[in-house]
Amino acid sequence: MNPDVRKSATDPAASTGSPAFTLPALPYVQDALEPYVSARTTGFHYGKHHKGYIDNLNKLVGGTVSAGLPLESIIAATVGRPDEAAIFNNAAQAWNHAFYWRSLRPKGGGEPPAALKKKIEASFGTLDAFKKEWATAATTQFGSGWAWLVLDGDKLKVVKTGNADVPLTTGLKPLLTIDVWEHAYYLDYQNRRADYVNAVLDKLINWEFAAENLG
Numbered sequence: 001m002n003p004d005v006r007k008s009a010t011d012p013a014a015s016t017g018s019p020a021f022t023l024p025a026l027p028y029v030q031d032a033l034e035p036y037v038s039a040r041t042t043g044f045h046y047g048k049h050h051k052g053y054i055d056n057l058n059k060l061v062g063g064t065v066s067a068g069l070p071l072e073s074i075i076a077a078t079v080g081r082p083d084e085a086a087i088f089n090n091a092a093q094a095w096n097h098a099f100y101w102r103s104l105r106p107k108g109g110g111e112p113p114a115a116l117k118k119k120i121e122a123s124f125g126t127l128d129a130f131k132k133e134w135a136t137a138a139t140t141q142f143g144s145g146w147a148w149l150v151l152d153g154d155k156l157k158v159v160k161t162g163n164a165d166v167p168l169t170t171g172l173k174p175l176l177t178i179d180v181w182e183h184a185y186y187l188d189y190q191n192r193r194a195d196y197v198n199a200v201l202d203k204l205i206n207w208e209f210a211a212e213n214l215g
């Protein structure tokens with residue numbers, strides 16, 4: 001990160017005295033995604049993993065000028081920089097998880113709102129064709145990562161990213177995501193990632209959130 005973006009932790013003007021990054025509230029209660037994602041999984045995923053990224057980020061940039069920046073700015077300033085990898089990874093994972101929780105909802109799935117459905121059909125042919133492409137991306141992401149529905153110019157696309165990577169950094173606008181790190185599903189589905197992905201698509205996906213992001 002540039003010196004003007006991240007000042008020394010000893011700079012008294014940069015110190016805020018309190019953690020700059022806080023864990024955003026879950027948009028629903030911890031057992032709201034059952035039976036498709038258990039309260040136990042959500043408890044660990046949100047309370048340990050997501051919180052861990054926030055805590056790490058505070059340790060890494062707390063008390064510096066970066067601590068006051070939006071996550072998007074930190075992500076943009078550190079992407080592709082090996083010397084800033086720890087900050088990038090924790091900032092991106094903090095952003096990805098907040099976006100993931102909002103990509104799901106109890107009683108989700110079903111049909112997208114009309115305008116979004118039309119856009120999906122224009123880009124993929126049919127809703128089923130989109131679902132198939134999304135499920136393929138989510139199940140074939142090797143190791144840890146994410147599958148996304150994004151807006152690329154005027155067209156919707158499915159992309160996958162590894163580890164903490166986020167499509168924001170390549171000029172794509174995320175509309176929805178699914179976390180395919182093992183911590184997202186292993187307690188409930190063990191190695192059956194495809195069952196988790198299909199359950200999310202059919203029962204939990206928050207089309208209204210995607211429609212909001214589409215604008």
Ligand code: FE
Pocket residue numbers: 045049097179181183184
């Ligand atoms: Fe996760």
